[in-house]
Amino acid sequence: MGQYKNIVILTGAGISAESGVATFRDNDGLWEKHRIEDVATPEAFARDPDLVQRFYSLRRRQLNEVEPNAAHKALAKLQRELDGKVTIITQNVDDLHERGGGTNIIHMHGELRKVRCKACSSVHDWREDCAQETECPSCGRAPSLRPHIVWFGEMPFFMDRIAEYLAECDLFISIGTSGNVYPAAGFVAEVRAKGNAHTIEVNLEPSEGASMFAEHRHGKAGELLPALVEELLN
Structure with a gap:
């Protein structure tokens, strides 16, 4: 796997569900x-x-x-050890990313x-x-x-900043999302429109937007992410 310097990761309910949320x-x-x-x-x-x-x-x-699981901790490790920038955009309202050691986290909801x-x-x-x-x-x-x-019918937070991060990234990873809640479901399309970023979906099963991703890894995030992070670091 190539050496990426600017990774944007979107996390959804699936990553927290593995912790019991x-x-x-x-x-x-x-x-x-x-x-x-x-x-x-x-x-x-x-x-x-x-x-x-x-x-x-x-x-x-x-x-x-509830406690952070292996997926939260793997992403924190990626942030610590990658020779580059890793931004986590989460749809989740819990603090498991932070408690798992994560930094540079945008809570859009x-x-x-x-x-x-x-x-x-x-x-x-x-x-x-x-x-x-x-x-x-x-x-x-x-x-x-x-x-x-952010309740249904309200505008998510930090959308301008998120658009900038999506425009700059060379790797976009979506983890544990359904692919049917906008605007987050449209992030992969924004990245693809730029044309030079790789995209990966990590989910229990293909999301509604699975066809938009170049690569798919299906299973539990807590089992798949530690291996993916090692690939990215090595």
């Missing part, structure tokens, strides 16, 4: 027994903010019960362990429960805090 889209259309429309849209928060706050407080607690104030726009690290009566540490207002999460 519940995914957005299960076969029954529910997310931890809740409809997505009830807990992951701006309209849901406006309609029943207490329910939404409780839901994300529970998910925040659940992060204490937000972070579970952060809250944002609707009144003053401040963002705060947050590991406790959050409720409507919780005051903003910056401006003291309540209710004003919301999960620092």
Whole structure:
């Protein structure tokens, strides 16, 4: 495998699912027994903010019960040891990349362990429960805090920066994604349009956008990524 100098890696729910993190889209259309429309849209928060706050407080607690897996650690090793740049763009809102040793991580869908104030726009690290009566540490207002999460119908974070990284990369790897959630599902097309970057999909099974990738590796990320990283480093 060639010596790449600028690698961009997109990670999705599949990489965290191997650590036991519940995914957005299960076969029954529910997310931890809740409809997505009830807990992951701006309209849901406006309609029943207490329910939404409780839901994300529970998910925040659940992060204490999971650990980074071999895939997270392999990507961190690639970042440490590659003679080049490795950027991780994640659709996941957990902190398993960071806890696995990863750096230079872009959370395009937000972070579970952060809250944002609707009144003053401040963002705060947050590991406790959050409720409507919780005051903003910056401006003291309540209710004003919301999960620092990109809900359905909202624009993902850092899209301008992501476009720059995609334009510059010489290798794009997609890991554990369904290939049907945009704009992330369109990243491989952006890379291909440039014409001189290699593309690899690592997934349990072919995604909806599998035909867009030049190379495919199917199986568990925790089993496939350590070997792929060694190939890239050697």
